[in-house]
Amino acid sequence: MLKMELFGESLKQIGCFQFSGVPCSYLAPMINYAINTNSFIMSNNEGDAVAIASGISLANYKKSFGVVLMQNSGLSNALSPLTSLNYTFEIPILGFVSLRGERDDMGNNTDEPQHELLGIITDKLLRTCDIAYDFLDSDFNEAEQQLQVAYDYLAKGKSYFFIVKNNTFEKCALNHDKNIFFEKKINTLQVKDSNSNFLPKRIEVLQHLSYFSKMNEIALFATTGKTGRELYEVEDLDNQLYMVGSMGCVSSLALGVTLQTSKKVIAIDGDSALLMRLGALSTNAYYASLHNKGNFCHILLDNESHDSTGGQFNLSPNVNFAEVAYFCGYEKVFIISSFEELEQALCFFKNRNTGGAILIYVKILKGSKEKLGRPKVTPKQVASRMANFLSKD
Structure with missing residues (x-):
C-alpha cells in the first residue's frame, strides 16, 4: 500500500500539491494528508471542486496544477465542468476518483447497492469524456512512474485521472487538534x-x-x-x-x-x-x-x-x-x-x-x-x- 507522506512528496515534484474535493473513505488517507498540510479546500459537491481545482491550475498556468479528489458517484456530478470547462478551455487538472462498486472474480458487486452501476462505468465515463486515466498502483515505484505519465498530460494542457481501488493507501490519521474554524467576520x-x-x-x-x-x-x-x-x-x-x-x-x-x-x-x-x-x-x-x-x-x-x-x-x-x-x-x-x-x-x-x-x-x-x-x-x-x-x- 502507498504511504501518503511519500506519495504526497512525489505529487509535489510534479506541481500537484493543492487539493479540492468531497470526502470518500477510499481516499481518506489523501484527504487527511491534504488537510493536515493545510492544502485542502473542502467543497460541497464534486462539480464545484473541479472548478476550484481548475482555478488553481489557471492561475499557475502549466507551473502547478489543481488536484481534485472524489468518490466515483460524484464523477457524475462533475461531468459538467469536466466537459465544458476543462476540456473546452484546455485547463488541466489531476484527479483521483475512488472505485466504489468494484467487482469480484465472479463479476459480483462487492460494495453497497448504490455503487453497483458506477463500479461498472467509472472508467467508461472518463473515456467518454476524453480524459486519460489509469488505475493507481499500490506499489510506490510503479505509482511514481504513473505520476510521470500524468505530468506529461498535464504539461500539454490535458487532464489526467487515477482510479483508486480500496486499500491502495495506508491509513493516514487526521490531526483533530487543528482548529480550522474561526469567529465569523461578518460586518x-x-x-x-x-x-x-x-x-x-x-x-x-x-x-x-x-x-x-x-x-x-x-x-x-x-x-x-x-x-x-x-x-x-x-x-x-x-x-x-x-x-x-x-x-x-x-x-x-x-x-x-x-x-x-x-x-x-x-x-x-x-x-x-x-x-x-x-x-x-x-x-x-x-x-x-x-x-x-x-x-x-x-x-x-x-x-x-x-x-x-x-x-x-x-x-x-x-x-x-x-x-x-x-x-x-x-x-x-x-x-x-x-x-x-x-x-x-x-x-x-x-x-x-x-x-x-x-x-x-x-x-x-x-x-x-x-x-x-x-x-x-x-x-x-x-x-x-x-x-x-x-x-x-
Missing part, C-alpha cells in the same frame, strides 16, 4: 429596499464592471450564457473570462484563482446559475476569510428568469440571496439601488487589503441586447490570455 447586511425603482439592464451593469475592472486591473469572470456574451460585446479584454457551459461554477473557478493571487478577482453570477450550485457560497465565504486577502468579490445579477434559454421563470423570487450569502459567512453584502451605490461598493472592494468574501447584489431587468452575438475569441485563447494577465501579479 454589514444592508436591508433590502423593496421600494427601490433601480432596475438597470444587464449590459448597463456590465459596462460599469468592465470599465472599472479595466482601470484597476481586476480579473473578471462572467457566468455562462448572455452575461458572458454581453460582457464580450461591451469590450473584449484580456482580463475577462467568459464561461461557456459549467453553469453555476463561475464563483468556484474564481475562488480557485483568488487563493493563488494577490490580484483582485470578481465573479459575475446569475440568479439561475447560483441556484444551481448554491452550496458554493459557504465554500467561497470560508476560504476567502481563511486567506484574508480581501480580493474576492461575488456579484449577483438577478432578473428572476432563465434569460439565456428563452426567459422561463426560476425560483429566485422565493430566495433572499443577500441573507443566504450573509449567513453562509460572506463578510459584507451590498444591495445596490443606484449606479452610485455600485461604484461605492466596487471602490470598497478595490481599496481593501484584508478580509473575506463580499457580495454585491443587483436586481436587473429581464431581457438582453438585441442581435446579441457570441465571442469570436476561442475559450482556449480566453484561458491563455487570462493566465498571462494573472501571471503579471
